[in-house]
Amino acid sequence: MTTSNTATGDAGPAVREELARLRDSIDNIDAAVVHMLAERFKCTQQVGRLKAEHQLPPADPDREARQIARLRALAENAKLDPAFAEKFLNFIIAEVIHHHERIAEDTVNGATPSANRTTTSSPGE
Amino acid sequence: MTTSNTATGDAGPAVREELARLRDSIDNIDAAVVHMLAERFKCTQQVGRLKAEHQLPPADPDREARQIARLRALAENAKLDPAFAEKFLNFIIAEVIHHHERIAEDTVNGATPSANRTTTSSPGE
Numbered sequence: 219m220t221t222s223n224t225a226t227g228d229a230g231p232a233v234r235e236e237l238a239r240l241r242d243s244i245d246n247i248d249a250a251v252v253h254m255l256a257e258r259f260k261c262t263q264q265v266g267r268l269k270a271e272h273q274l275p276p277a278d279p280d281r282e283a284r285q286i287a288r289l290r291a292l293a294e295n296a297k298l299d300p301a302f303a304e305k306f307l308n309f310i311i312a313e314v315i316h317h318h319e320r321i322a323e324d325t326v327n328g329a330t331p332s333a334n335r336t337t338t339s340s341p342g343e
Numbered sequence: 344m345t346t347s348n349t350a351t352g353d354a355g356p357a358v359r360e361e362l363a364r365l366r367d368s369i370d371n372i373d374a375a376v377v378h379m380l381a382e383r384f385k386c387t388q389q390v391g392r393l394k395a396e397h398q399l400p401p402a403d404p405d406r407e408a409r410q411i412a413r414l415r416a417l418a419e420n421a422k423l424d425p426a427f428a429e430k431f432l433n434f435i436i437a438e439v440i441h442h443h444e445r446i447a448e449d450t451v452n453g454a455t456p457s458a459n460r461t462t463t464s465s466p467g468e
Contacts, residue, residue, distance in 0.1 A: 229397045237399075240390050241406070244468050247383045248410070249417055251376055252428055256421035258372045265365050272354045274362075281366070285373070292374055296381035302438055303377055309434050313427055343369050 255310070262314050262343045282311075282342045311342045380435070387439050387468045407436075407467045436467045 229237075269276060286304055293303035354362075394401060411429055418428035 229399055233393060233397050233399075237390065237393055240386050240393070241468060244383060244386045244390075245410070245413070247379050247386070248414060248432070251379050251383075252414055252417045252423060252431070253421050254372050254376050254379070255427075255431065256418070256423040258369060258376075259423065261365050261369045261372070265362065265369075268358060268362055268365070272358050274354055274358075285370070288370070289373055289377055292377045293381070296378050298377060298381040298384065302380075305438075306377070306380065306434075307373070309431075313430075343366060 258310070259314075259317075262317075265343045266317075285342050307342060314342070383435070384439075384442075387442075390468045391442075410467050432467060439467070 268274070286307060289303045289307050290300035293300045393399070411432060414428045414432050415425035418425045
């Protein structure tokens with residue numbers, strides 16, 4: 219919701235207003251996405267705990283393949299590049315793997331995984 | 344909304360149900376995020392066109408610095424790793440730069456930028 223008139227040179231007020239309006243929308247979208255991603259990591263953490271408690275296999279390649287296919291289809295409908303949607307899922311998966319690595323270190327060191335860390339589970343979930 | 348019981352081994356039905364419930368939430372969140380990102384790219388494309396039409400400078404480092412600081416603060420409130428939120432913005436910026444590169448190629452070749460491509464603008468916007 220922060221707006222700025224910097225780097226708008228000598229454009230007229232109507233143009234500056236339009237730029238501020240678009241930037242406000244971008245900021246709103248970014249805030250929404252950050253909050254959604256926070257919820258998503260809460261879910262993957264719960265999945266990780268569930269799998270660890272019940273000795274379920276950490277990875278599920280079938281599930282991951284279905285996720286990729288679904289996201290690509292959704293992206294296409296939303297007129298978003300499907301390749302970007304797949305890259306986005308891989309980006310999230312990389313973060314979940316990063317969480318897993320920290321958990322693995324904790325386990326080796328005998329520490330209890332914290333609430334902010336997930337046990338090993340299929341990275342994309 | 345797709346659920347799966349694969350890779351749930353011999354866990355009881357209650358565990359499988361809980362896993363399916365969590366995966367449904369993850370799928371819903373992913374769908375929401377993909378649609379939000381589609382809207383975000385529509386905004387950056389409009390910003391690109393606006394800047395090109397009014398000869399505004401493409402980059403705005405101040406705006407980008409404010410975006411990063413804001414997203415990190417939002418992430419912290421949502422109990423999301425602020426470093427991840429910054430990485431996320433950089434990931435999006437990389438995609439916008441990728442769009443810009445395609446536009447630059449179009450411009451060199453004398454083609455008209457398509458509706459799916461943005462003219463040069465501050466990558467994060």
